[in-house]
Amino acid sequence: MIYLTAALVLVGAVTVLNLLLTLAVVRRLRRQESERQQPFGTIDSGPETGAPLPDFTADTVAGGTVTAASLKGRQGALTFLSTDCSACTMAVADLPEFARRTGMDAGQMIVVIAGDADDAHRMAEPLAGIATVVVEETAGPLSTLYSIEATPTTVLTDPDGTVTYAQAGTNPVLEGLPA
Structure with a gap:
């Protein structure tokens, strides 16, 4: 049972880390898109x-x-x-x-x-x-x-x-x- 609990905690931590990195990438892409749309x-x-x-x-x-x-x-x-x-x-x-x-x-x-x-x-x-x-x-x-x-x-x-x-x-x- 201890191994199952440790595996679930590890999967949860990796999932949270993945979510944070994805949000950071989306934020950066939105910033680049808004900079590109500014009139030259x-x-x-x-x-x-x-x-x-x-x-x-x-x-x-x-x-x-x-x-x-x-x-x-x-x-x-x-x-x-x-x-x-x-x-x-x-x-x-x-x-x-x-x-x-x-x-x-x-x-x-x-x-x-x-x-x-x-x-x-x-x-x-x-x-x-x-x-x-x-x-x-x-x-x-x-x-x-x-x-x-x-x-x-x-x-x-x-x-x-x-x-x-x-x-x-x-x-x-x-x-x-x-x-």
């Missing part, structure tokens, strides 16, 4: 709205040079991408539609791709004629200058060179544009 655009990335566009000079993949001054006098868009970001692939696919809907040309749209140079050049191929592309290392000079904390990040400027929008997300600007 809530991440602060890029210069503050209303701030002047930070001055820069960068070499493009086409062999030219682009500066912040080249955006003055017309609306501009800078998009910061990374080669190790899966959402950035979707952002690249959205850029032709963004250009069409905003009427911006390649001189008004600057795309900065950070990461492995070979991967960045492959990522830049579909943007030929749509945007001016700059490639830099991870956390490179432009990403640092523009306080990029997450990719993709879009920064819009007005003709005076003032930041009118800066937010992280796959296509936060595209969603708010008229068809």
Whole structure:
């Protein structure tokens, strides 16, 4: 009888331990799910709205040079991408539609791709004629200058060179544009 009692106590203890571990796993999964459902655009990335566009000079993949001054006098868009970001692939696919809907040309749209140079050049191929592309290392000079904390990040400027929008997300600007 003593063995039966000991076995029942042991089975009961293992069952309680199993229940506690299962509840801990469920709680953690719920927390991860709620974090995943938060809007991505809530991440602060890029210069503050209303701030002047930070001055820069960068070499493009086409062999030219682009500066912040080249955006003055017309609306501009800078998009910061990374080669190790899966959402950035979707952002690249959205850029032709963004250009069409905003009427911006390649001189008004600057795309900065950070990461492995070979991967960045492959990522830049579909943007030929749509945007001016700059490639830099991870956390490179432009990403640092523009306080990029997450990719993709879009920064819009007005003709005076003032930041009118800066937010992280796959296509936060595209969603708010008229068809």
